Amino acid sequence: MCGIVGAVADRQVQNILLEGLKRLEYRGYDSAGMAVLSADARLSRQRAVGKVAALEEKLQASGLRGHVGIAHTRWATHGRPTENNAHPHQSGDSLAVVHNGIIENYEILKADLEGQGYVFLSETDTEVIAHLMSREVSRHDDLLSAFQHVVDMLNGAYALAVTHADYPDQIVGARKGSPLVVGVGIDEAFLASDPLALLQVTDRFIYLQEGDVARLTVGGNIEIFNAGQSVERPSAIFEHGDGAVSRGDYRHFMLKEIHEQSQVIANTLEGRLGDRHVFTRILGAEADDLLAHVKNIQIVACGTSYHAGMVARYWLEKLAGIPTQVEVASEYRYREVVVPEGTLFVTLSQSGETADTLAALRYASQKGGYLASLAICNVPGSSLVRESDLTLMTQAGPEIGVASTKAFTTQLVALLLLTLALRHVRQGDDDVQARLVNALRELPRLITRGLALDSAIETMSAAFAEKHHALFLGRGTMFPIALEGALKLKEISYIHAEAYPAGELKHGPLALVDSDMPVIAVAPNDELLEKLKSNLQEVRARGGELFVFADEHVAINESEGVHVLRMPAVDDVIAPILYTLPLQLLSYHVAVLKGTDVDQPRNLAKSVTVE
Template identity: 60%
Template sequence: MCGIVAGIAERNVQDILLEGLRRLEYRGYDSAGIAVLDDACEIQRRRRVGKVVELSQALAREPLAGKAGIAHTRWATHGSPSEHNAHPHISTDRVAIVHNGIIENHAPMREELTRLGYEFLSETDTEVAAHRIAHYLDQGADLLQAVRRCVAELEGAYALAVIACDDPSRVVACRNGPPLVVGFGIGEHFVASDVQALLPVTQRFTFLENGEVVDLRRDGIDIYDREGRRVEREVRVSGLTAGAIDRGQYRHFMQKEIFEQPYAISETLEGRVREDRSIVPSILGVLAETVLPQVRAVQIVACGTSYHAGLIARYWMEEIAGIPCLVEVASEYRYRKHVVMADTLFLTLSQSGETADTLAAVEASREERYLARLAVCNVPESSLVRESELVLLTHAGPEIGVASTKAFTTQLVALMQVILILSQYRGVDEQRLRDLRGQLLQLPGLIERTLELDPAIMRMAERFVERGHALFLGRGAFYPVAMEGALKLKEISYIHAEAYPAGELKHGPLALVDADMPVIAVAPNNDMLEKLKSNLEEVRARGGELFVFAETGVALQNGPGMNVIEVPAGAGMLAPVLMTVPLQLLAYHTAVFKGTDVDQPRNLAKSVTVE
């Protein structure tokens, strides 16, 4: 949520900043703005409510010219979406600031600054930082000193980028929570919320740690820690290219990412399953062979879609490895007391690795007696990866659509790899493990075949356009699959959707079933099939209409009240991964038919970096 781009160069930075904002649109936002220092060292600003295209059109009519600037996409927290609440905020025509996060002590700071004579023009928490920096500039500090003195007073989570007329040769930025990446150029340097924002101008980056401040100048960059000591930081070359986030032939990023899943899963398996079908524990890090043999329980903590992946992994963990597994939403975990079983591994899941609640849970886990922290993540440079002793990267590639697709399925594949490694230490039958590793290797091909169902699923989706509600059903490990299907539908089509274990129908949800309530079910050919069929008959008997994704071999026929699409068999224990794909396609096509914003659904953000 929210996005920052800032930089200083020997050329006009307007278009660089604007392109950076376009590349951060996936994060979720409701307004956008840019401010630059012009040749007269005055701040010029444009802000617009709505999409970046609105800001782009305003800049086409009235362009800005400046060699130092800041830009922002805002996701409203304090104050409604409006132009006066949009960033950048300006203090006394001298200081401009953009901010991600929440300043928790803004109210007393606002009162003090009002007494000092500063005028507030917005309802945001951000404006207090702008005025506070201006206050310290009035006292004779340079911009770097003023920012450092200001952030020493702030409570909460924040990333800031600041320019000032008093000090036009620099941009100063800092981080305490929300991520900031520093981009290195020749005679120009930048900061942004994400590497992707800066790929058109550089592939050389480093990442700020919490509490650090960066001083950007045309001739160099200096990074300082909380105590003001200069920090030496390795510069990394990103393997991503500017074209990595293009839609290509696809109408939406979400559609592209759904169809990228066979490749993404292949990448997540590449080099990890050897010819003898064993998995090397060292893929988790140098401590793996010391830590993993000791694991007697696993605690999984995650948010949103990643939480659903954890729920599926719990079934696998206990059935395959025989290891007790608990799964909890990070925003709940961090605020309660815990009883930690001896020799428990703390496992976190995150696409971005910057989810605030998950990071806070990791920090809380350090006060408890866990063996180690293992992160399953898609971003190698993320905070979560840096804060964890063990790491398994998903290699999904950039995921731009807010509704997660390939990040979810690659998380499941990575989790199965973790479970198989743990099973190797638990004395699980080797032939069973070989069969499971074989199923992993077959999965990309099975997903390719499942994607061939796209035209049939698109026709099915037309039936949902006028529906206001939907019920998803599954049993066992397919109940979290149903939860993920319901989440996808509600996220992007705005249809109210809920998921239930199919066996719970008679305990309440049957009261909702009628001809206007579509019921979507996933039907694998397993030992729960007959019980699931009985649950489906309960729906038909009450006039409900069923939409069933059934594994080949399941004896369900199309007919009145029953719409069946066959999904390829052969995935075995990994069938939950396969069954997720048609539910993604159903949600996608329903949203397209309804005309919603598929990639940037209202009120949502891709990377949730505040509570």
């Protein structure tokens, strides 16, 4: 959510920094700030709680000007949204730092610095970096050497930018686990957490790699180091600056948002994965203690978010060993709820303004008895986020299409992060976590491979154009994915669709199966595969036409009435996220063939703010 912008130029940079912050507003934030070095090497800073517009008013009133500067939009992780906690942070009157990410060992570093007489004015982990820099600058001959020494002391995930009045011609920056790009100008240089922040001044960028440290100096000189050694990084032209609320080259927002999933999932993972485990402080500084006391979980959500919660139940019980209940929000608040001891109340919402989910949270808060409330949401500053004790933000970006796509998959990613954080607190480090952390790192690449099936799915969709009903099947974690596939098809194509656990076929749904009823199944290579294959034989025996999305190593072959599309091999825990993609694409292409309004289907709204 947080955003960094930095600039080094012969011209004044405050307006460049301000425009960069405005371009990062889509990421969500609760405060903003800027620090610049004037021509006489004097450091000036302005910060404001709330929108960038509030900072802009302060900047205009103060007359802040400078040729070197850094700016930041912050979403609170350590400390409340107050001006003292807003970035940039200073140590004395000479040094300023901005930071995205989480410093895991900040408490140890802070205690050491306090023992040396440093006074802390904020509740953040970032202020530790400012004081460390101040100390190390006094011990080293130049800013870069001091900065490299400080970076070596930090554990966690970060993108950093630092400026110092004693070095008024430069900015230093670093990345580990959080993105940072260098913008290449003509005799000037820039830093940002997202290229979109700098498209008003350049379209050429150097994407810093893990562990890179950069020094930018007036005149446009850019130096990059890794492990203390000078390295060369290629620059590239940024060719996709149409903006998050433009369809670009896509026919519909829904298709654009489906194809954005590789990137937004990478964004949601950004800064949250260690070498072998998930950083538990993604939920806040006190997360370890709170998560250790969780004995039960209650998930409440609506629609697509409810399906995400259903998948999470399998994960939480299998991987974290925590009993989990999932309930539709509109039903939850109209019954007498018994709250087991140590229950974490989890709400899911893309907008954070879903009326039934908000009402359920308020009901739970009024009833009491819960350990804490956690909101998993895509919109910082929304009502759900403000009223919850804890938040875990997704990074889907603006989702314009009414039928949720990228918001759903990023919710799944966030729920798996929560699951692994709970496992880590309860069991410590283990090989299962390490395996799944690696699988999550690979997920954006697998998503890209899955999306490459678009044209094949478009061809497959022709078989549905004249149908009036469809049946979706899945087992285990694939049953909620089947539910989500059925929901997508009915939302945008208006085809009646139902989903069942495949093992339930003999308990009623087989009565619906005939040659006019397409049956869609999701078949990853998991422990329930052989059971699923038997269920699919039951469909074929009744003349049903099968459309199967199967793992590339699964022995389900095409034959008369059986159409198979091969999916990339994937860890079975991660499979629900990947297998969502073909169902989204199938629904989209069927809707296009039927000529419905894909982005704004009838009778539906993006954010359901009334009961």
